[in-house]
Amino acid sequence: MLRTSLRPALQLTRIYTPQNPLAYSHCLKQNEKAGKISVSLRWVTQATGGTMIFRQLFDRESCTYTYLLADPETKDAVLVDPVIDLAERDAKLISEMGLNLKYVMNTHMHADHITGSGLLKKLVPGCKSLIAKNSGADADIHVEHGETVKFGDQVLEVRSTPGHTNGCVTYVCHGEKFALTGDALLIRGCGRTDFQEGSPDTLYNSVHSQILSLPEDFALYPAHDYKGLTVTSVSEEKQFNPRLTKSKEEFIDLMNNLGLPYPKKIDMSLPANKVCGLYNLPDNLAAKLQD
Ligand SMILES: [Fe+2]
Numbered sequence: 001m002l003r004t005s006l007r008p009a010l011q012l013t014r015i016y017t018p019q020n021p022l023a024y025s026h027c028l029k030q031n032e033k034a035g036k037i038s039v040s041l042r043w044v045t046q047a048t049g050g051t052m053i054f055r056q057l058f059d060r061e062s063c064t065y066t067y068l069l070a071d072p073e074t075k076d077a078v079l080v081d082p083v084i085d086l087a088e089r090d091a092k093l094i095s096e097m098g099l100n101l102k103y104v105m106n107t108h109m110h111a112d113h114i115t116g117s118g119l120l121k122k123l124v125p126g127c128k129s130l131i132a133k134n135s136g137a138d139a140d141i142h143v144e145h146g147e148t149v150k151f152g153d154q155v156l157e158v159r160s161t162p163g164h165t166n167g168c169v170t171y172v173c174h175g176e177k178f179a180l181t182g183d184a185l186l187i188r189g190c191g192r193t194d195f196q197e198g199s200p201d202t203l204y205n206s207v208h209s210q211i212l213s214l215p216e217d218f219a220l221y222p223a224h225d226y227k228g229l230t231v232t233s234v235s236e237e238k239q240f241n242p243r244l245t246k247s248k249e250e251f252i253d254l255m256n257n258l259g260l261p262y263p264k265k266i267d268m269s270l271p272a273n274k275v276c277g278l279y280n281l282p283d284n285l286a287a288k289l290q291d
Pocket of ligand 1: 109183
C-alpha cells in the first residue's frame with residue numbers, strides 16, 4: 001500500500017535498516033523517480049521483509065564487534081558477542097533506547113576476550129544467555145543447527161559453522177538479508193584454526209556450505225575486524241577473500257602454516273567463557289558482580 005504522508009519518512013530516519021545495498025539503491029532510485037518518500041518506504045519494507053533496529057558496536061582492545069538487534073515495534077532485543085569490559089556501555093544504550101533485552105548471545109566461546117553475558121545478566125535483569133550446545137559453555141539456553149532465535153517479529157536462523165571452534169554458529173536473518181558470522185568468516189579473512197579444536201578442513205566446508213551459499217546480496221557482519229572494515233557481502237567474499245577463494249587443499253596448507261602467536265588472553269578467557277563470563281574474573285570486573 002502506498003502512503004503519501006510524511007510519517008514513513010520519519011520512520012525511515014528513526015529506524016536504521018541493516019546494510020542492504022540492493023534494497024537501498026533500488027529504494028533511492030525509485031524515490032528519485034517518483035519524488036515520493038512513500039515509494040522509498042515501500043521498497044525497503046517489501047525488499048527486506050521489514051525493518052530492524054541494528055547497531056554495530058566496537059571494542060577497541062580486542063577489535064570485537066557486538067551487535068544490538070531489536071524489533072522496532074515490540075522493542076524486544078538481542079545482543080550478540082558482548083565484551084565484559086563494555087557491558088555497562090551496552091546496558092546503558094539498551095536502557096536509553098527503551099529496549100527489552102531478551103537474550104545475550106555468543107557466536108562461539110571466545111578466546112580473546114571474556115564475554116559480557118554474565119555481567120549483562122546482572123545489569124539487565126530478565127535477559128537470558130544463549131550459545132550453541134556444541135560450544136561446551138554454560139548458558140541459560142543452548143541452540144543447535146536449524147533452530148531459530150526470535151525477538152518480536154524478528155527471526156535469526158542458527159547455522160552451525162564449526163572449524164574455528166567446534167561450537168561456532170552463524171546467525172542468519174533472512175528477513176533483513178544479513179548474517180552474523182562470528183569468527184568463521186571475517187572480512188577478507190577467517191578465524192584461526194590452530195586451537196580450540198580448530199580444523200581448516202571443517203572451516204572450509206562450513207563457510208562454503210552455510211555462509212557463501214547464501215544469496216550474493218546478503219550482508220555479512222563478522223565478530224572482529226582489525227583494519228577498520230565493518231561489513232561485507234557474500235558476493236564480495238566469493239570474489240575477494242584471499243583464503244576462501246583457494247582450493248580446499250591450498251586453504252588447509254595455508255591455515256596450518258600461519259605461525260600465529262599464542263593468543264594473549266586465552267588462558268583467562270576460555271575458563272571464564274565456559275561459564276558465560278562468570279568465573280574467576282579479574283578483581284576489578286568481579287567487583288561489579290558482587291552487588
Ligand atoms: Fe574466536
